[in-house]
Amino acid sequence: MLKRLCIxxxxxxxxxxxxxxxxxxxxxxxxxxxxLYLSTGSFGPPSPPIRLGVISYGGKYLGLQGEYLHGxxxxxxxxxIKISLFGTDATYDFPxxxxxxxxxxxxxxxxxxxxxxxxxxIGGGDYQVMSLYWNKGAxxxxxxxxxxxxxxxxxxxx
Numbered sequence: 001m002l003k004r005l006c007i008x009x010x011x012x013x014x015x016x017x018x019x020x021x022x023x024x025x026x027x028x029x030x031x032x033x034x035x036l037y038l039s040t041g042s043f044g045p046p047s048p049p050i051r052l053g054v055i056s057y058g059g060k061y062l063g064l065q066g067e068y069l070h071g072x073x074x075x076x077x078x079x080x081i082k083i084s085l086f087g088t089d090a091t092y093d094f095p096x097x098x099x100x101x102x103x104x105x106x107x108x109x110x111x112x113x114x115x116x117x118x119x120x121x122i123g124g125g126d127y128q129v130m131s132l133y134w135n136k137g138a139x140x141x142x143x144x145x146x147x148x149x150x151x152x153x154x155x156x157x158x
């Protein structure tokens with residue numbers, strides 16, 4: 001049963017993205033875009049969906065690429081979709097005095113059994129983000145940490 005759920009999950013992701021697939025030399029394939037919606041924004045209301053390009057290198061893991069983000073997606077032994085994302089950002093004037101930079105990592109676990117077959121909704125689940133922020137020239141010049149968790153939704157972008 002578990003193996004069947006894993007196979008169905010992989011088929012669901014590949015089928016949802018296959019109309020958009022672009023193949024390149026060397027076995028790298030662009031499969032399309034997935035959108036990830038996180039229930040709470042870092043510093044206020046819910047953030048807009050995060051658009052991630054999905055790339056296949058020919059193995060069982062898929063690469064993800066977004067604006068300021070990169071990561072991977074895999075199906076675990078329990079049929080859950082696991083997404084790891086990493087990102088960095090800085091203000092336009094970095095590294096000037098008073099500018100800020102940040103580094104974040106996120107773990108997202110999506111349950112494909114909550115998805116709707118033949119629809120764009122792949123599934124829902126939970127996420128956890130851990131971030132460090134630096135303010136260049138601050139009196140203590142030490143990084144500040146920020147942790148956040150909430151609900152996540154994965155779907156095929158329009």
